[in-house]
Amino acid sequence: MEKLLEVKGKKPAGKCYWKKRTGGRRRRAVRGAIYGPDLAVINLRILKKGDADIEKLTDAENPNRLGPKRANNIRKMFGLRKVDDVRKYVVARSITKGDKTFYKAPKIQRLVTERRIRRKKLDKRNKQDRYKAGKVALENYEKLLSQVAKDKKAAKDAAKKEAAKEAVAK
Secondary structure, three states, X not given: OHHHHOEOOEOOOOOOOOOOOOOOOEEEEOOOOOOOOOEEEEEOXXXXXXXXXXXXXXXXXXXXXXOOOEHHHHHHHHOOOOOOOHHHOOOOEEEEEOOEEEEEOOOOEOOOOHHHHHHXXXXXXXXXXXXXXXXXXXXXXXXXXXXXXXXXXXXXXXXHHHHHHHHHHO
């Protein structure tokens, strides 16, 4: 077991496994031929097919039931270009109920459609309009503030002149 888990220049992986109760075994991915009785599950990957088939493993064709869901991953899987329609290539499964057959397919994520482009344009236009309206409102507010300040100053000056006239009259 130790030999299997050794990594060059490092401690063996999985040393810190604590059994919660007696008989507890850990799940471990294995590369190589050495394994121990403390493993509950061994995850293997077949790298090279031998002379004879392994029953129920290499003798039957098992296609993937599910395909990618994200638009770019579908493009990558089928070697599509940006202009190709991804919706035609999504992996769908057929379901037959009685005499009717219908297909189930996942909703494609990150799919750029005309509706999405329109919505993005509209959002951008609204954002620019809000920016312009805010700028105009700020200018109007500053004009109003300056007008109020001028009126206050004029009233103050008028009050000072009035007080000076009264002081001279006394």
